Amino acid sequence: MNHALKWLGLAAGVFCSTAFAADSEALRERALNNFGVIPTEAPEIKGNKLTEEKVELGKMLFFEPRLSSSHIISCNTCHNVGMGGHDYLPVSIGHGWQKGPRNSPTVLNAVFNAAQFWDGRAADLAEQAKGPVQAGVEMSSTPARVEATLKSMPDYVRRFEASFPSEENPVSFDNMAAAIEAFEATLITPDAPFDQFLRGQDDALNQQEKEGLALFMDKGCAGCHGGVNFGGQNYFPFGLVSRPGADVLPPGDKGRFAVTDTVSDEYVFRAAPLRNIELTAPYFHSGAVWSLEEAVSLMGTAQLGTELNEKEVADISAFLRTLTGKTPEVVYPQLPPSTDETPRPVDTVQYE
Amino acid sequence: MNHALKWLGLAAGVFCSTAFAADSEALRERALNNFGVIPTEAPEIKGNKLTEEKVELGKMLFFEPRLSSSHIISCNTCHNVGMGGHDYLPVSIGHGWQKGPRNSPTVLNAVFNAAQFWDGRAADLAEQAKGPVQAGVEMSSTPARVEATLKSMPDYVRRFEASFPSEENPVSFDNMAAAIEAFEATLITPDAPFDQFLRGQDDALNQQEKEGLALFMDKGCAGCHGGVNFGGQNYFPFGLVSRPGADVLPPGDKGRFAVTDTVSDEYVFRAAPLRNIELTAPYFHSGAVWSLEEAVSLMGTAQLGTELNEKEVADISAFLRTLTGKTPEVVYPQLPPSTDETPRPVDTVQYE
Numbered sequence: 281m282n283h284a285l286k287w288l289g290l291a292a293g294v295f296c297s298t299a300f301a302a303d304s305e306a307l308r309e310r311a312l313n314n315f316g317v318i319p320t321e322a323p324e325i326k327g328n329k330l331t332e333e334k335v336e337l338g339k340m341l342f343f344e345p346r347l348s349s350s351h352i353i354s355c356n357t358c359h360n361v362g363m364g365g366h367d368y369l370p371v372s373i374g375h376g377w378q379k380g381p382r383n384s385p386t387v388l389n390a391v392f393n394a395a396q397f398w399d400g401r402a403a404d405l406a407e408q409a410k411g412p413v414q415a416g417v418e419m420s421s422t423p424a425r426v427e428a429t430l431k432s433m434p435d436y437v438r439r440f441e442a443s444f445p446s447e448e449n450p451v452s453f454d455n456m457a458a459a460i461e462a463f464e465a466t467l468i469t470p471d472a473p474f475d476q477f478l479r480g481q482d483d484a485l486n487q488q489e490k491e492g493l494a495l496f497m498d499k500g501c502a503g504c505h506g507g508v509n510f511g512g513q514n515y516f517p518f519g520l521v522s523r524p525g526a527d528v529l530p531p532g533d534k535g536r537f538a539v540t541d542t543v544s545d546e547y548v549f550r551a552a553p554l555r556n557i558e559l560t561a562p563y564f565h566s567g568a569v570w571s572l573e574e575a576v577s578l579m580g581t582a583q584l585g586t587e588l589n590e591k592e593v594a595d596i597s598a599f600l601r602t603l604t605g606k607t608p609e610v611v612y613p614q615l616p617p618s619t620d621e622t623p624r625p626v627d628t629v630q631y632e
Numbered sequence: 633m634n635h636a637l638k639w640l641g642l643a644a645g646v647f648c649s650t651a652f653a654a655d656s657e658a659l660r661e662r663a664l665n666n667f668g669v670i671p672t673e674a675p676e677i678k679g680n681k682l683t684e685e686k687v688e689l690g691k692m693l694f695f696e697p698r699l700s701s702s703h704i705i706s707c708n709t710c711h712n713v714g715m716g717g718h719d720y721l722p723v724s725i726g727h728g729w730q731k732g733p734r735n736s737p738t739v740l741n742a743v744f745n746a747a748q749f750w751d752g753r754a755a756d757l758a759e760q761a762k763g764p765v766q767a768g769v770e771m772s773s774t775p776a777r778v779e780a781t782l783k784s785m786p787d788y789v790r791r792f793e794a795s796f797p798s799e800e801n802p803v804s805f806d807n808m809a810a811a812i813e814a815f816e817a818t819l820i821t822p823d824a825p826f827d828q829f830l831r832g833q834d835d836a837l838n839q840q841e842k843e844g845l846a847l848f849m850d851k852g853c854a855g856c857h858g859g860v861n862f863g864g865q866n867y868f869p870f871g872l873v874s875r876p877g878a879d880v881l882p883p884g885d886k887g888r889f890a891v892t893d894t895v896s897d898e899y900v901f902r903a904a905p906l907r908n909i910e911l912t913a914p915y916f917h918s919g920a921v922w923s924l925e926e927a928v929s930l931m932g933t934a935q936l937g938t939e940l941n942e943k944e945v946a947d948i949s950a951f952l953r954t955l956t957g958k959t960p961e962v963v964y965p966q967l968p969p970s971t972d973e974t975p976r977p978v979d980t981v982q983y984e
Contacts, residue, residue, distance in 0.1 A: 343714055352725050357704065362695055362967045369977055373704050377729035559969045571972060610964040615714045617911045620923060625721055 304482040307490055314497055317478055318508040318555075322465040323391060328406065330462045334443040338463025340436075340613040341456055346429050348419035350375055351625035355412070355460065359387035361610050364559025365467065370567030374412075375420035381533060383567035388607060389555050391465040393512030398565040399536040400515060400550045405461035410453065420626075423453035428623050430456065435616035469556060469605025477602070485602055492599025495592055500584050504551040510603060512553035518564075519547060521585035524578060528568045535565070558601045572597045656834040659842055666849055669830055670860040670907075674817040675743060680758065682814045686795040690815025692788075692965040693808055698781050700771035702727055703977035707764070707812065711739035713962050716911025717819065722919030726764075727772035733885065735919035740959060741907050743817040745864030750917040751888045752867060752902045757813040762805065772978075775805035780975050782808065787968035821908060821957025829954070837954055844951025847944055852936050856903040862955060864905035870916075871899060873937035876930060880920045887917070910953045924949045 322330055341347065345354040358372040358380075359365050365386035372380040382398050390396065396408035412418040413426060430436045430451050437451055443459055444450040474493075476484035485493065496502055505511040515536055518529055529547065536548040549565055562568065563575040576596050580588035588596070674682055693699065697706040710724040710732075711717050717738035724732040734750050742748065748760035764770040765778060782788045783803050795811055796802040826845075828836035837845065848854055857863040867888055870881055881899065888900040901917055914920065915927040928948050932940040940948070 345712070345715075346720065350725060351720055352709065360697070360967075362964050363697075364969065368698065368703055368970050373702060561970060570970075570976070607966055612714050612962040612964055614959055615712075617716065618720050618913060618922075624922070 304477075304490065307494060308478060308480070310497055311474075311478060311493060314502045314506050315478075315510065316508050318389070318392070318468070318470045318475060320468075320470040322468060325391070325404070325461060325465055328458050328461055330465060331443065333439065334459050334462045335466055336463075336613070337436075337439045337443045338459035338461065339610065340439070340615055341460050342463050343613050344615055346615075346618070346622065346625075347413055347421060347426055347456070348375065349421045349425060349626040350419075353419050355387075355409070358384040358412070358418075361387070361467065361607060364388065364556050365390075365607070366560050368561065370562050372418070374418040375416065378417040380415075380417055382565045383562065385552070386556060386560050387464055388467050388469055388605075389509050389553060390512075391461075391468065392507070392509040393550070393553055394514065395550065398549050398552075399539050401539045405464050406454075406457040409457040409460040409464075413456075425623055426453050426456060427451060428621075432619050432621035432623070433616040434619075466608060469607060472555065472605035473602040474599075475605070485599070488595055488598045489602050490599075492595035492597070493602075495596050496599055499580070499586060499588070499592070499596075501579070501596070504583065505554050510554035510557075511551040513551065515545070515548045515550055516583070517546075517548050518582065520583045522582050523547070524582050528564055528566055528578065530566055533565065554600060555603045556605060558604045572600060576600070656829075656842065659846060660830060660832070662849055663826075663830060663845060666854045666858050667830075667862065668860050670741070670744070670820070670822045670827060672820075672822040674820060677743070677756070677813060677817055680810050680813055682817060683795065685791065686811050686814045687818055688815075688965070689788075689791045689795045690811035690813065691962065692791070692967055693812050694815050695965050696967055698967075698970070698974070698977075699765055699773060699778055699808070700727065701773045701777060701978040702771075705771050707739075707761070710736040710764070710770075713739070713819065713959060716740065716908050717742075717959070718912050720913065722914050724770070726770040727768065730769040732767075732769055734917045735914065737904070738908060738912050739816055739819055740957075741820050741861050741905060742864075743813075743820065744859070744861040745902070745905055746866065747902065750901050750904075751891050753891045757816050758806075758809040761809040761812040761816075765808075777975055778805050778808060779803060780973075784971050784973035784975070785968040786971075818960060821959060824907065824957035825954040826951075827957070837951070840947050841951045841954050844947035844949070845954075847948050848951055851932070851938060851940070851944070851948075853931065853948070856935065857906050862906035863903040865903065867897070867900045867902055868935070869898075869900050870934065872935045874934055875899070876934050880916055880918055880930065882918055885917065906952060907955045908957060910956045924952060928952070 324330070342355040345351050345357075347354065353374060358367045358374075360367055365388035366384045369384065371382060372384045374380055385398065391405060394400070396402040396405060397411070402408040402411060410423075413421050414423070430440065440450040440455060440459075444455050447455070473484045473489070496505075504514065504516050507513045518524070518535065523529060534546045536545040536550075537543070539545070552564075557563075557572065561572065562570045563572070569575045569578065573593050577588055577593050580586045580593075676682070694707045697703050697709075699706065705726060710719045710726075712719055717740035718736045721736065723734060724736045726732055737750065743757060746752070748754040748757060749763070754760040754763060762775075765773050766775070782792065789803055792802040792807060792811075796807050799807070825836045825841070848857075856866065856868050859865045870876070870887065875881060886898045888897040888902075889895070891897070904916075909915075909924065913924065914922045915924070921927045921930065925945050929940055929945050932938045932945075
């Protein structure tokens with residue numbers, strides 16, 4: 281290479297990196313407008329102050345299999361904090377080895393969702409927590425059984441008293457849910473590469489990931505998957521433009537229709553929050569799709585009416601993988617021993 | 633109270649406390665002879681050096697539900713480190729909601745047992761770990777499936793290479809077991825009140841607990857439940873003197889007979905290790921007895937031919953509760969995401 285060419289190369293390099301820096305700045309600006317900055321601390325929850333005692337109690341309850349009537353299923357069974365806050369299953373397995381109706385959503389960053397469950401039928405995490413505990417196909421317990429269980433262990437009674445100090449009846453099903461909500465509010469992942477990029481670190485995303493981010497906004501994905509959790513804020517028909525097959529969208533599950541009883545809510549679901557999407561295959565409420573690339577491509581046709589080409593799918597997927605954050609450290613809680621008053625596990629039928 | 637009486641009282645107090653101190657010394661001496669001092673660090677394991685990498689890998693595998701073909705059962709499901717290392721069930725529930733044949737033994741201090749399982753059929757924890765992974769009623773997987781699963785995730789491959797550096801084929805079913813053994817060897821509880829007493833702290837046990845300890849040795853309990861783990865060293869017929877009823881000793885489970893095929897091993901089981909017994913109800917291989925007092929009383933008649941009176945049962949039980957130690961802190965491991973190569977969970981039959 282002669283000198284002239286070398287200088288030309290260097291100049292081009294400088295130009296490019298300046299151009300990229302300018303690109304990064306513009307991209308960051310757009311991304312900030314679309315998504316905003318995720319809080320780095322657990323957000324405040326109206327009517328449920330997060331105290332140290334309550335968060336610790338909530339952690340114990342989150343890992344407490346005796347909240348299920350079989351004594352083997354805890355919140356963590358399907359929302360595993362070591363596996364992206366879910367269970368890597370199409371649909372979860374619960375009491376009596378029954379399958380649940382829908383894919384288990386991640387508990388990570390769930391506090392940022394406008395409502396809980398795929399159909400938004402619970403307004404918040406406390407309301408959500410009461411569902412699976414009672415669902416026959418999940419933990420199959422009852423509020424009365426849960427309260428009897430918790431009241432049977434002096435350590436739990438003390439901890440409920442310390443967590444709900446001004447209450448007359450601190451050991452209650454409602455307070456179980458409030459404590460679990462308090463713990464879950466701490467399960468946020470605000471330090472993904474994307475977040476580092478938003479905070480000004482240009483090289484936190486590589487060129488492909490930046491192009492993927494731009495595409496994610498240009499193509500319209502961010503229209504439904506906006507906000508700090510990249511979704512979880514609103515409801516949309518699955519198959520807005522073109523309805524996918526029955527394998528992905530089983531006709532029996534009409535989504536939010538079951539909540540609102542309104543025809544226009546047929547096959548309407550909450551836009552899935554996409555943080556840590558790399559860790560939460562298989563995808564969709566049906567859990568029918570294992571590949572992130574396939575899911576992205578399917579969203580293009582079903583929701584946007586766009587055939588994304590191979591490079592676009594790869595770029596968007598690469599970008600989505602920059603939403604993988606670090607799950608907060610969770611020290612396994614020590615649960616108190618059962619006592620003579622603790623309800624025994626239900627006599628479980630053996631299926632053969 | 634007049635002065636003379638006061639002095640008399642004081643003198644008696646001094647005398648008593650000296651007498652108790654002397655008693656404590658003698659009791660400690662006897663206890664040291666019967667049980668020895670539990671190590672405060674994970675013991676060395678022949679042929680399986682405990683490195684930091686291997687222990688951490690073993691912890692991941694211990695919590696890894698993808699070692700089961702359903703992807704919902706991990707070692708921790710039945711040997712819960714937050715619940716005394718077991719599951720508070722008579723017998724565990726496994727694949728397809730099947731019940732296991734025997735009560736799940738605690739993983740805590742299991743490294744100190746001479747052999748593993750109720751019938752001692754595994755020589756060590758590594759051999760043990762291979763059992764449940766393959767058992768149809770437990771995790772229902774195969775060595776080939778496990779190896780394919782682990783090889784599908786680059787993070788596991790790197791960790792196996794770091795844990796078994798000189799080996800040609802580090803990601804193997806055998807090494808999975810070795811890593812789990814390494815982690816389990818760290819699950820020891822050497823700081824129970826009893827251990828503090830052995831180390832010279834007289835008031836670590838109260839008077840009733842000391843009397844219980846003396847009775848435990850006087851009555852012959854320590855004959856089978858000796859050594860640092862208070863059992864786990866040898867095999868004895870259940871019902872040495874008087875066979876308990878079929879509810880506690882189901883006739884279909886002949887214990888060690890199935891291992892040795894020797895008639896004299898009918899209904900022979902490994903003496904259960906008693907550390908953390910307070911945390912491991914229900915008791916016996918059948919898991920038929922929930923009350924510690926009832927279990928102690930039953931052992932008196934069945935094994936010693938002694939009707940322990942109510943006070944003796946209470947004292948021995950109080951002493952046994954001083955064997956409850958502090959489970960080591962376990963930070964929940966972050967497991968790598970499944971990849972396209974990871975074997976999918978088996979299509980699970982739904983039982984209705």
